[in-house]
Structure formats: structure tokens, C-alpha cells
Amino acid sequence: MSEPFTPTERTRVVREPQRGVYDRETLYRILDEGLVCHVGFCADGQPFVIPTLYARIGDAVYFHGSAASRMLRELDSGIPACVNVTLVDGLVLARSAFHHSMNYRSVVAFGTARKINDPDQKTEALRVISEHLIRGRWDEVRVPSEKELKATAVLEFTIEEASAKVRTGPPLDDEEDYALPVWAGVLPLTTTPGQPIPDSRLAEKTAVPAYIRHYRNGIK
Numbered sequence: 001m002s003e004p005f006t007p008t009e010r011t012r013v014v015r016e017p018q019r020g021v022y023d024r025e026t027l028y029r030i031l032d033e034g035l036v037c038h039v040g041f042c043a044d045g046q047p048f049v050i051p052t053l054y055a056r057i058g059d060a061v062y063f064h065g066s067a068a069s070r071m072l073r074e075l076d077s078g079i080p081a082c083v084n085v086t087l088v089d090g091l092v093l094a095r096s097a098f099h100h101s102m103n104y105r106s107v108v109a110f111g112t113a114r115k116i117n118d119p120d121q122k123t124e125a126l127r128v129i130s131e132h133l134i135r136g137r138w139d140e141v142r143v144p145s146e147k148e149l150k151a152t153a154v155l156e157f158t159i160e161e162a163s164a165k166v167r168t169g170p171p172l173d174d175e176e177d178y179a180l181p182v183w184a185g186v187l188p189l190t191t192t193p194g195q196p197i198p199d200s201r202l203a204e205k206t207a208v209p210a211y212i213r214h215y216r217n218g219i220k
């Protein structure tokens, strides 16, 4: 069992504090299930929030992109950054408009990022991102060439402080509203893969691999 994050001035959940979660296992599970994170940072006094792919190992989160990416360049200067991942689990439908809600699991993490320069570490981080998105893919595809690796920036963001916020369960209506003849409950929402669509230039007799046919994200 790893140490929980200690809630601080920045990370203590204020509204509905009972939904605040700080244990690493819960945070890691949310980060490992998400596919896209949003990275917040300030450049020249202007806040930016940029969506990007990622993967996590321990308290490190890896991002990649074009070597010319403004976000990656700015982050590499060591400025404070904030990463958010949100998983939507369902619409919570109450009897009153006011008490409608959403079941969700989200993480807000603060830290700083640094560029990975060592080519082997860089390739390994790219493998980790690839495996996070679709496990089994990396072993099958052509690995990045030296030129491709040079054109790609890879950053390691270290989580310094973080919190999760989790809502589960039914709507919480005002007592007098429970008698209203309005359907109430939870409409679960999930991300599910559809049928794979083969590329029009697929080499003949290339079968759909098992890791695509049985795809599920968040599997480690």
C-alpha cells in the first residue's frame, strides 16, 4: 500500500469534502482509465488548458508531441502546471432541477514537467503512452526512427500534490420531492469501442488483432 497524498491548501476538496479522495491507489486507477488529460499552465500571464494524451508510471505522467509544441516548450521551462483527468460515469437525474448531478471520478494534480532527452528513456516513455492507449500495439508496429524521435518532444510531469473527487450513487432529493411522479435515478454512461474500421490500404489478409477485438482502456 503506497502513502496517500497529504491534502494541502491547494488540494483539499472544499465543496462536498466527503467526495475528496487522496489515496494513491484511487488516483492511479482514475489516471490509468482516462485517455485524455487537460494540462493547465500560464504563459506570459495567459492561462492555457490544452488536451493531450498521456500515461502514468508511479507519480510520473508522460506527455508527447511535436518538438515545436508551445505547451511542451513552456512546460519544459519548469513553470507550475496542473493536470486534470475526468471520467464521466453517469447522469444523476433528480426530481428537482436543482439536485441533478453527475457520477464522476476526477483527478487534479499539481507539479512540474521536464523534457526527457535520453533517446532510450524517450522511446520507453513513448512505449508507455502507446501501451496506455492500446495495450499490445507497440510490439506490432514499426518503432520510431531516429529522425522521428528527434521531431518528438516527450515530457515527464512529476505529481507533487494531487486529489481525486468521486461522486457515486443515486440522486439526493429534498424529502418533500420524493413523492413527485418524476422518474429519478442514474443513467450510466460508459466509453465503449465500436466495430474496427479497416483502413482502405490494409495489406491483404491482415487480420484484426485480439488486442483490438477485445479492446478495453484502463487495463494495466
Ligand SMILES: Cc1cc2nc3c(=O)[nH]c(=O)nc-3n(C[C@H](O)[C@H](O)[C@H](O)COP(=O)(O)OP(=O)(O)OC[C@H]3O[C@@H](n4cnc5c(N)ncnc54)[C@H](O)[C@@H]3O)c2cc1C
Residues within 6 Å of the ligand: 036, 048, 050, 051, 052, 053, 054, 064, 065, 066, 068, 069, 070, 071
Ligand atoms: C483528444 C486529444 C488528444 C491530443 N493529444 C495530443 C498529444 O498527445 N500530443 C500533442 O502534441 N497534441 C495532442 N493534442 C493536440 C493538442 O491539444 C494541441 O492542439 C497541440 O499540442 C498543438 O499545440 P500547439 O503548440 O500547436 O498549439 P498552441 O500554440 O498551444 O495553441 C495555440 C492555440 O490554438 C488553440 N488550440 C490548440 N490546441 C487546441 C485544441 N486541442 N482544441 C482547440 N483549440 C486548440 C488554442 O486557442 C491555443 O491557444 C490532442 C488533442 C486532443 C483533442
